[in-house]
């Protein structure tokens with residue numbers, strides 16, 4: 001699938017704006033055919049947005065079930081000869097879409113795009129009714145997982161991940177065209193030989209028998225630097241300018257479908273030429289050792305929840321630049337493609353993560369509730385879940401494979417990884433990722449409950465990604481003990497000979513809380529905690545990165561461990577620095 005774009009052949013129309021909206025409290029919308037006419041008793045709702053925090057009503061905020069959206073869409077008059085496609089960048093966690101009375105697509109998974117060819121169901125120049133039934137229920141067969149518990153107060157959604165289950169249409173909705181004979185997908189890989197960039201370009205097309213593919217690479221000044229023909233082509237860029245961390249350089253690859261001299265279809269893809277390799281315990285980008293600085297992030301903002309918004313994104317990237325971060329992890333789900341494009345443009349290195357989070361029922365520990373489940377079992381996370389998880393890995397890689405900023409895949413965050421069930425579940429998923437992308441390292445993020453010697457999944461990983469809270473969840477307030485724990489465990493992991501990235505370490509900090517000597521929750525403690533951890537990271541050569549948890553404070557489910565959400569941010573939820581942000585800036589700007 002190619003993201004909609006406007007070019008000399010293709011057109012797109014943005015469908016963001018006010019839609020009709022209704023929560024299906026009785027669950028009767030489908031049987032009553034709410035798609036077959038104007039949505040009854042509907043209100044207005046912004047698209048994109050999470051609906052949860054727009055309302056002042058708790059029942060709306062915590063609603064679980066079907067959420068209906070509807071919009072009358074004018075199909076542009078000039079599109080008679082084109083293929084017309086309806087494209088959603090995401091709908092959380094699943095959606096079914098109707099155009100007038102016809103169901104056109106159903107999609108599982110809350111953070112990846114889907115689309116439907118609706119050419120046969122619409123008439124250019126006329127209006128079509130688009131109805132979307134979004135569903136936000138989490139089950140043992142969804143990624144991320146959850147369970148509905150019947151409580152005296154009604155049905156309650158339980159989940160084991162530490163961020164609020166925001167839902168809705170979170171990213172842009174598009175109507176777009178392609179020609180009937182069209183380009184379907186483009187896969188780019190890059191290598192470097194001496195000063196020459198080698199770009200391989202594999203193209204698939206539909207309905208294009210007898211047509212040829214032409215690939216043209218232009219530099220930033222729009223000069224053609226390489227050209228080739230064929231569905232599989234290798235192009236050479238002489239005197240290539242590499243894409244480097246914090247020093248991005250992007251070429252424009254134009255792929256054309258041609259009939260003699262006629263360009264039938266065209267697609268522009270920004271590409272960066274760079275290499276990624278693991279060499280023992282070193283992580284090499286363009287053959288040079290790379291040390292990750294930055295954060296695990298969240299798509300999380302006041303009022304709009306998980307809505308993607310370009311202005312907020314720019315603020316976040318300004319802060320990343322200010323603090324000296326060179327990388328981020330898309331914890332704990334794929335981010336908007338606008339974010340991925342911006343990482344390419346800014347030279348921010350990305351660990352790209354699937355939405356597989358909260359697959360660890362032992363972690364509840366008072367944070368999430370819902371005790372008493374076995375993580376991997378025929379009744380809980382099982383083969384069906386694994387199949388959904390495999391699809392999500394393939395879909396993430398299909399979406400993000402051409403981003404130079406993406407240097408590795410994280411197939412899960414903190415799953416239970418010390419059991420036989422985990423080993424059986426994850427082994428094949430690493431293969432799925434490697435088959436989908438043989439060019440990038442694959443890993444998962446290890447939890448402190450499965451330390452070195454107990455973890456049965458890290459054997460499959462190219463890079464060890466560790467989340468550790470020495471001095472917070474363990475040795476709370478005792479940084480001397482915390483350092484001893486950190487040193488012992490990291491030394492053990494280093495013995496595996498793989499690079500280690502500290503993908504999380506952090507301390508909840510209430511902005512404005514001050515204590516001397518430093519105590520947990522104070523800004524002083526967050527700084528002392530960082531120093532204690534950094535000192536140990538600096539001692540261990542195999543540690544090739546530190547991504548503090550979290551970039552900013554974010555909303556979570558209610559619980560006694562959280563004060564208005566998770567407060568481990570270096571920045572507050574409204575993106576102002578805590579003392580720790582200044583502290584990190586001094587370290588990372590050296």
Ligand code: GCB
Pocket residue numbers: 161162163332413414467504549566568
């Ligand atoms: C973790 C999780 C992250 C949580 C964090 C915390 O290990 O990966 O999602 O938010 O800990 O603050 O507890």
